[in-house]
Amino acid sequence: xxxxxxxxxxxxxxxxxxxxxxxxxxxxxxxxxxxxxxxxxxxxxxxxxxxxxxxxxxxxxxxxxxxxxxxxxxxxxxxxxxxxxxxxxxxxxxxxxxxxxxxxxxxxxxxxx
Amino acid sequence: xxxxxxxxxxxxxxxxxxxxxxxxxxxxxxxxxxxxxxxxxxxxxxxxxxxxxxxxxxxxxxxxxxxxxxxxxxxxxxxxxxxxxxxxxxxxxxxxxxxxxxxxxxxxxxx
Numbered sequence: 538x539x540x541x542x543x544x545x546x547x548x549x550x551x552x553x554x555x556x557x558x559x560x561x562x563x564x565x566x567x568x569x570x571x572x573x574x575x576x577x578x579x580x581x582x583x584x585x586x587x588x589x590x591x592x593x594x595x596x597x598x599x600x601x602x603x604x605x606x607x608x609x610x611x612x613x614x615x616x617x618x619x620x621x622x623x624x625x626x627x628x629x630x631x632x633x634x635x636x637x638x639x640x641x642x643x644x645x646x647x648x649x650x
Numbered sequence: 651x652x653x654x655x656x657x658x659x660x661x662x663x664x665x666x667x668x669x670x671x672x673x674x675x676x677x678x679x680x681x682x683x684x685x686x687x688x689x690x691x692x693x694x695x696x697x698x699x700x701x702x703x704x705x706x707x708x709x710x711x712x713x714x715x716x717x718x719x720x721x722x723x724x725x726x727x728x729x730x731x732x733x734x735x736x737x738x739x740x741x742x743x744x745x746x747x748x749x750x751x752x753x754x755x756x757x758x759x760x761x
Contacts, residue, residue, distance in 0.1 A: 541693070579752060579753050579754070580694070580737075580751035625691065627693045627694075628693075629693070636739065636741035637681075637682040637684050637699060637739070638682075638684060638696060638699060639696070641693030641694050641695065643693050644691065644692065644693050646691060
């Protein structure tokens, strides 16, 4: 595997379910990010991790819980989501904590029913 | 982070050169200008980055005037597969304030 991978690519879940999104980067980067992209809206930064420490939490509801066990893996734990949380969730990584050059995964298309 | 302004959409035809301009009047001294391409249901893909003057790679060219308050992404001889959303991002080496991608420019290449 090369680059940034995300699993699953598609996920349908009910509002009472608990699920997790996984991201893995094979680039040797040490910063990772979660973004949300809703239909016809700009990308929204959700969380930032640098050297496995959370740096930013952009006022994201607590029903989204990130986890970064090491510099190559990033998880987004989901519970009691709302239909408006349906979106494309993108993971990105970069060499050092910076925004000028990031590498994105293919995303997970989440549908909350 | 400097706010960016781009046209919402552009149309072009195969084989033409396409120029997409981004305004970033509040660009900071240590900010770089980066362009990303995004296809539907995929993550953005890094295209090109520059600080000043002109940068060229195998995909595109980036023109940045001396005052750096704008930049132009140039795509030579576009094809149908270049139909995508193009984002201009201005950011530096530090995380700084929370990042916001703009709305991007939706490029439609027609046969």
